[in-house]
Amino acid sequence: MLHNMREQTVLIKDISYLVRDAYRVEHDVDVLIEGNCIMRIGRVTSQEIEPGATVLNGQGRIVTPGFVNAHTHLYQSMLKGRRDDVPLVSWCEEVTCLFVRNVLRCTREGSSDEIGYLWSMLGTIEMIKSGITAFIDMDMNLPGVPRAWVEAGIRGTAAMSMVDQ
Numbered sequence: 001m002l003h004n005m006r007e008q009t010v011l012i013k014d015i016s017y018l019v020r021d022a023y024r025v026e027h028d029v030d031v032l033i034e035g036n037c038i039m040r041i042g043r044v045t046s047q048e049i050e051p052g053a054t055v056l057n058g059q060g061r062i063v064t065p066g067f068v069n070a071h072t073h074l075y076q077s078m079l080k081g082r083r084d085d086v087p088l089v090s091w092c093e094e095v096t097c098l099f100v101r102n103v104l105r106c107t108r109e110g111s112s113d114e115i116g117y118l119w120s121m122l123g124t125i126e127m128i129k130s131g132i133t134a135f136i137d138m139d140m141n142l143p144g145v146p147r148a149w150v151e152a153g154i155r156g157t158a159a160m161s162m163v164d165q
Contacts, residue, residue, distance in 0.1 A: 007035030011049050015058030019065065031063060066133025074123035075099070075116075075140040100140065107142065117144030124152045 010033040018026040032040040032049065082095050103115060127135060134155040141158040149156040
């Protein structure tokens, strides 16, 4: 579990651009992180960090606040590459709806607990790698879905959409 890892110190040295917000971008700075807290922004010398700290090279890099994905369907992580040859509406009818029907059938039969965890973890890992730190997941909120979020240490909100069919 990522959120139970030992707290460690990370120093990102010589960041080319540090975006604080839309109006404040700093150049050539260091960021000192202890556990999950930013402790210092500015120049940090090697004497100021504890032995064993991880030091990352920030030259040529941009550091930004975490991104928020305001609308995702994590269950579709399992469907990537399926029927890329059809337009969106056909894809939804032929791929997504079929998948959802099968998952709901398995849920009624009591055999789908782990599938929600797996698609949620897959989608969560992809988001973390892309700099997303919080998201809203639409539909298909099985019990295993939020368990993956807790284990990965990401902030998620489960939402339901309504459709008049």
